[in-house]
Amino acid sequence: MLEDKELKSLNLSSVEDPAKIKWTQLLGFRNTYTCRNAYGSKMLVSSYECIMRDTNYQFCEVCRLQGYKRMSQLVKDAELYVATPEVKEYTGAYSSPSDFTDLETSSYYTYTSNRSGRLLSGNGKSRFNTDMNGKKIELRTVVQNVSDKQARQIRFKMWIRHSDGSVATDSSGNPLQTTQTFDIPVWNDKANFWPIGALDHIKSDFNSGLKSCSLIYQIPSDAQLLNGDTVAFQVLDENGNILADDNTETQRYTTVSIQYKFEDGTEIPNTAGGTFTVPYGTKLGLTPAKSLYGYEFVKADGLNEPIVSDGTVVTYYYKNKAAPEEKPALAIDKASISLESSITMNFKVPKSSLSSYDDFYMTFKCNGKEEKATQYKQNGDYYVFSYKGINPQLMNDEVTAVLHAKKGNEEYTSPEKALSVKEYAYTLLDRYSSDEYSKLRTLLVDLLNYGAMAQKYVGYKTDNLVNSELTAVQKSWGSNGAEKFKNISDLNYKTISSPTAQWNTCGLVLNNSIMLRAKFSAKDVENKTVEIAFRNTKFTYDKNDFVNNGDGTYYVYCNELFAHELSDKLLLTVYENGVPCSNTMLFSVESYASVIQQSSAYKGTALDDLTQAMMRYGKSAAAYRT
CATH class of the missing domain: 3.10.20.320 (Putative peptidoglycan bound protein (lpxtg motif))
Incomplete structure (x- = not known):
């Protein structure tokens, strides 16, 4: 019989015997490994990484379980608690209580390292590979019945899934799949667990209504495994409802x-x-x-x-029956721009002006071309329609927007709203001319100078440069251009052993926007992807995005950068089946500008002028954001 103090605590213990500690059913599940709360402490926790011990972590599995049991007392219709399942390669390690006798923190991290190396679900899903023939895998979760009257039942389904969604087979065509059913007992001790109205938890049996569910499956030695295979699974209740599956852990x-x-x-x-x-x-x-x-x-x-x-x-x-039906006048209220690799113009429409219409959309005209926009974002009391892809050399050109709305068989249109980047920039320069807006003034002047250099570079309307109307005072607000740009590029910034793909070069394509172009060589691009990471953002490109040069080399393009990110470090890596197969290349837009700036061959050319104006614009955009 557990000691009274053991029954009272929700998530702590002093029982050092892993076979007798209250969370013995959870040992080896996810990050559950008993260890001391601190060096030399007699107080034991179920995981060293838990927010109840250190706020840098999330809740451990024991705290999640106890928290759900508490919440189930406060809401109606709570049924089963199913902890996020995990699949691991089963080796017998950490499968019995005797594997958890060492309570020191170092042993906890030895356990989590071993678990990470065997994990086949969640972020470890891609670890499954064609060498798994003959090996065992385990699907495991912990289930808590929150009913004190009705026993429950759950069923595991697990199979090996090809990348096309079909089920893998052995050499005889038998599907690689298995099932198992588990009985979940009633929560007999529910009445003792923090009853409604109680100010605190008194004591209760941790294991009442709890079931650790484990399904171990040995993959046949003649399994027909393919690259891209993963372990798929479902956890279902007795009525066939899916309680969790292999996407649950990574679901956003x-x-x-x-x-x-x-x-x-x-x-x-x-x-x-x-x-x-x-x-x-x-x-x-x-x-x-x-x-x-x-x-x-x-x-x-x-x-x-x-x-x-x-x-x-x-x-x-x-x-509203008390109000007569009226159609609010259609109108585009405001317009603004977003500074990306190419410029986006945003048109705002009050939601109230469209409330009595059945459908609405916006049309844009620029340079004789017309586009229809049915997609929009919601921003407070406004719908926001965006016209994307205004290249820097087009800052003089007007974009004309018209709102269309339908009511029954009738269609209504708003007055035209016309705006150019030039008009928008000059208006802001007039409005915010005082020194307290110095960063904004610099950004706007550098933007116009960048547009003018882009016009010269591509030969577009060079007799009407977008910066030609800047006054002498306004010109003085721009960046002085004296800064020397830094080249941080490194084809082998981070290395791996025996790479099968190599980075060759990285540069920019500047005809229409700031577009990154990276070149790599590989024997083939089947199952390969390229990841470009910067700040907290990652962009992934697959073989359908690559341009084949016909000589074993490939181009990958990226135009996702915002103006303030031109000096940011970009990390480019080739992956095969989710595993790096190339060294990681370090690059930045500023690195390209540095090469042009320091090359005597480009001195005084249109490309030199463009890249310098581009970087001044990027740096003033970054300064404005700070």
């Missing part, structure tokens, strides 16, 4: 808010709305009430479309 989530408004965009009284969490890609098929406080439902925004951005808002619109 976002919040969705519900709000209720009249057609004119005003809030409906006594409606609080709400916020809930859903996985990315979810299509919301909610059914709005046809009538709300006597108001008739009109339409909904944000339903039946995959959720692909944070902060999605679903709005239900209702007709």
Whole structure:
């Protein structure tokens, strides 16, 4: 029988015997390994890496379990708790309590290192490979029944999945798959676990209603494994509902808010709305009430479309019976620009002006070409339509936007809203001419100078340079151009043993935007990807993005940089099946500019002028952001 103090604690223990410690069922699951809370301490924790011990970490599995049990006492319809499952190569290591007798921190990290080397799920999914024939794999999770009346049952399904989604087989065509069913006992001790109204946890049996579920499968020695294979699995309840699968651990989530408004965009009284969490890609098929406080439902925004951005808002619109129906005048209210590798112009439309229309979109005209935009972002009380790809040499050219909206069979249009980057920049220079806006002034002048050099470089309207109307005072606000640029490029910045792909060169293509072009050589590009990482961002390109030069070399292009990122370190690596197969190359846009700046061959050329203007613009953009 456990000691009374052992029953009282939610997540601590002093029992050093791993077979008797209360979380013995969880040992070896994810990062569960008993160790001392601190050197020499008699207090034991289930994981050295837990927010309850050190705020640099997330909750450990024991705290997650206990937290769910607590929350289940406070909400209705809570059923089973299923810890995020994991799949590992099964070697017998850390599979019995005797493997967990050493309680020192060093042994904890030995365990986590061993686990990482065997992990085949989550971020270790790509570790599965064609050498797994004859080896054992284990699917494991921990399940807590939160009912004190009804026993439950769950079922594991596990299979080896090819990259095309089909199930792998052995040489006889038998599928590599297995299942197992587990009985989950009732939570007999539920009444003792922090009852509703109690100020604190008194004591309870940690293992009541708890089940550690493990399925071990040996892959046949004649398994027909392919590159790109992974271990797939599902955890299902007795009714076939999927409780977790091999995407659960890496699934991204976002919040969705519900709000209720009249057609004119005003809030409906006594409606609080709400916020809930859903996985990315979810299509919301909610059914709005046809009538709300006597108001008739009109339409909904944000339903039946995959959720692909944070902060999605679903709005239900209702007709205000007390107000006569009116169509708000269509209008484009504001325009602004975003400074990316090419420039984006953003046009804002008040949501209230579109509340009584069935559908709407925007058209753009520039240089005789027309585009239709049906996609938009929501920003507070505005819909924002964006016209992308304004190349630096086009800053003189006007973009004309017209809003279109439909009501029944009738279509309505707004007045034209015309704007050029030049007009926008000069307007801001006039408006923010005082010294307190010195960084903005420098950015705008450097932007115009960059546009003028781009015009000269490509030979576009050179008789009307975009910076030609700058006054002497405004010109003095620009960067002086005396800075010497730094070249940090290194083809072999980080090395691996025996690379099968090599970086050759990296440069820029500047005809239309700031586009990175990197060249690598490889025997083939099957199953290969290129990752370009900078700051906290990564972009991945596959073989469909590569340009084959026909001589065993390939180009990969990237135009995702913003203006303030031109001096940032870029790390480029070739991967094969998710594993690096090349050394990592270090590069920056500034490195290219440095090569041009220091080369006598380019001195005084249009390319030299362009790259220097580009870098002055990039550095003033970075300075403005700080």
